[in-house]
């Protein structure tokens with residue numbers, strides 16, 4: 001067996017590792033860079049290896065795909081783009097990490113979408129942001145940027161129109177102290193670059209030719225007995241049912257969906273590029289702005305990823321561990337309440353259920369505000385701990401909520417909605433996802449578990465101190481909208497279970513491992529930290545080169561990847577169900593678009 | 595029976611509706627609306643019925659940790675002169691995630707040494723993301739997060755880069771909005787001062803007690 005790198009997480013079972021190498025003697029070799037784990041795969045053999053990994057070794061869940069640009073100006077530098085894959089078993093356990101390398105000037109990698117349909121959007125994203133062409137991808141278009149965007153922004157040599165410096169802190173702020181408004185230096189119309197031959201004045205997104213071509217292609221596979229005329233309708237981007245600025249281009253046969261393509265990126269701000277300019281610490285408040293309904297979970301995932309690299313220095317003390325769990329579970333409750341409320345909105349029960357749910361969420365946000373200073377942008381986690389201890393009286397308030405009010409209110413919500421005949425007839429049997437599809441499309445969180453796959457990272461690959469708590473992994477078996485609603489009620493109750501235990505055991509003591517420095521040292525290497533966020537697997541893939549800021553900072557956003565299956569859910573159903581299907585996935589556009 | 599589920603649901607709605615009035619009757623004589631007590635009750639764990647806070651007539655009190663755009667703390671001495679706590683160390687400018695802090699420093703015209711108090715200090719409040727890092731990492735407790743969230747203005751181009759004058763607030767204001775933090779910090783400072791004083795006293799005592807042995811005294815106090 002090959003040398004294990006020192007930072008290899010204990011979860012990755014060494015037996016399988018050697019198995020991979022033995023199976024593909026010439027195509028796979030262990031990644032021996034310091035601080036790296038996983039295997040380098042010969043680019044031409046990727047599909048073979050991935051097929052065997054899926055069919056023979058049981059790694060049926062392709063969690064994350066991303067690219068890293070290894071680039072340096074130095075004349076003798078070895079520059080290349082690396083595509084990184086994280087595979088898991090849907091029965092639990094650690095990751096199998098595969099990587100392929102491809103030259104920067106002609107980056108071509110085989111697409112895994114035919115094998116793992118869940119790779120679809122993630123490959124499009126890597127194509128969009130890194131310019132990696134995935135051969136064999138059925139629909140390789142830009143996904144977050146628009147057609148009039150020049151270049152691939154995540155490449156290290158791509159610079160924004162208002163470029164200040166490679167990394168923060170910017171010298172013109174400190175020590176130079178120049179004062180100016182950014183807008184004055186970055187005037188409207190001069191802040192953009194178009195690709196060659198692109199004419200912005202005559203471009204009309206409405207007849208976005210590529211998109212409609214894809215829709216038509218998909219429609220050709222759909223056959224009906226009666227030959228009717230099909231129409232294309234754009235739902236969104238400005239539409240209350242889309243929960244933000246999100247568009248679905250659908251092709252309709254009467255009222256029936258024939259094809260559907262999500263269009264996103266309206267809220268894209270290149271979170272990852274900003275993240276690579278930021279220092280490690282600075283990224284923490286930026287993660288709040290991903291899924292802005294669940295900032296604590298976002299903090300959690302990022303803190304975990306960085307702490308993995310930091311080793312012992314990054315281990316939080318006991319009290320902080322418990323506070324983290326308490327906050328993460330409260331976040332899950334507030335998120336699920338919101339999700340249920342707005343699903344009912346989408347079903348047409350306009351705002352009464354939503355407001356009842358929001359009332360309870362409001363009380364949780366009060367707790368967050370008192371502890372962290374902000375209701376939604378909590379910025380609470382630090383590497384090796386949390387920012388503040390609970391102020392006076394808040395622990396009592398949390399206890400009252402967890403032991404008294406929330407259980408009561410969740411029961412009330414359950415009585416109020418679950419048996420309602422209208423809710424049931426609108427949601428049962430709608431948007432069905434089979435377990436096989438759910439896994440193949442890399443769905444995560446409640447969407448996966450409502451399809452009968454009991455996969456919860458808190459149990460399947462525990463992080464923090466989740467292995468200490470007793471709780472059930474909620475699972476439902478029909479895979480329809482109703483089950484995706486019910487699973488959230490189940491999870492609310494399980495979160496209360498965990499909270500009850502965490503509150504009982506909450507020890508006194510320190511909340512930070514050592515000092516809380518404003519600059520942290522993160523040893524070189526890579527790490528992937530993932531948590532079970534309220535919306536599913538939230539992962540952070542980071543690469544450090546030992547400098548003050550990340551060399552790579554990637555977010556595996558559950559809202560984004562869960563959308564891959566939206567078309568599958570909707571085809572063959574009525575247009576009114578699209579809204580409900582989307583609502584049942586529970587997306588937040590801050591996270592979809594990043 | 596078909597429709598039972600709907601009826602049960604309607605019952606829940608009805609109890610919510612009635613609760614507001616029952617609460618009003620319970621609060622007869624006391625004021626449930628437009629008073630601090632009433633607002634506090636409506637956001638408490640026992641709240642029932644209507645939750646809505648009628649902003650701006652009613653405002654939710656903010657907790658001590660609440661953070662909004664930072665301000666600079668200055669001390670006032672006996673003669674009424676203001677002294678910035680800030681020493682222009684630049685940590686806040688370096689740690690600020692969106693980089694919206696600019697500090698203008700100066701040096702003493704005679705000695706050419708940098709003057710600790712900044713000449714000017716800017717925060718672009720349009721860009722500030724209220725993360726609270728500046729306050730968290732400032733080693734001198736010189737910059738703190740404010741509670742004042744009502745700062746809309748008509749002209750953001752002219753008014754939204756706050757300068758030192760606009761940012762500065764006295765220590766008493768800080769102690770008013772964050773009493774627990776203030777007390778804690780003062781206690782730490784007092785402790786440190788006491789330690790220093792004790793060290794100084796020991797030094798003085800050593801100096802006076804041993805006039806006969808002058809060469810030993812300096813060695814004893816480093």
Ligand code: SF4
Pocket residue numbers: 679680681682683684685686687697731732733734735736737
């Ligand atoms: S960190 Fe504190 S002392 Fe240093 S420059 Fe900022 S406000 Fe002044």
Ligand code: SF4
Pocket residue numbers: 663664686689690691692693694695717721722723724725726727728729
């Ligand atoms: S609160 Fe955060 S964003 Fe605002 S000035 Fe302070 S460090 Fe910068």
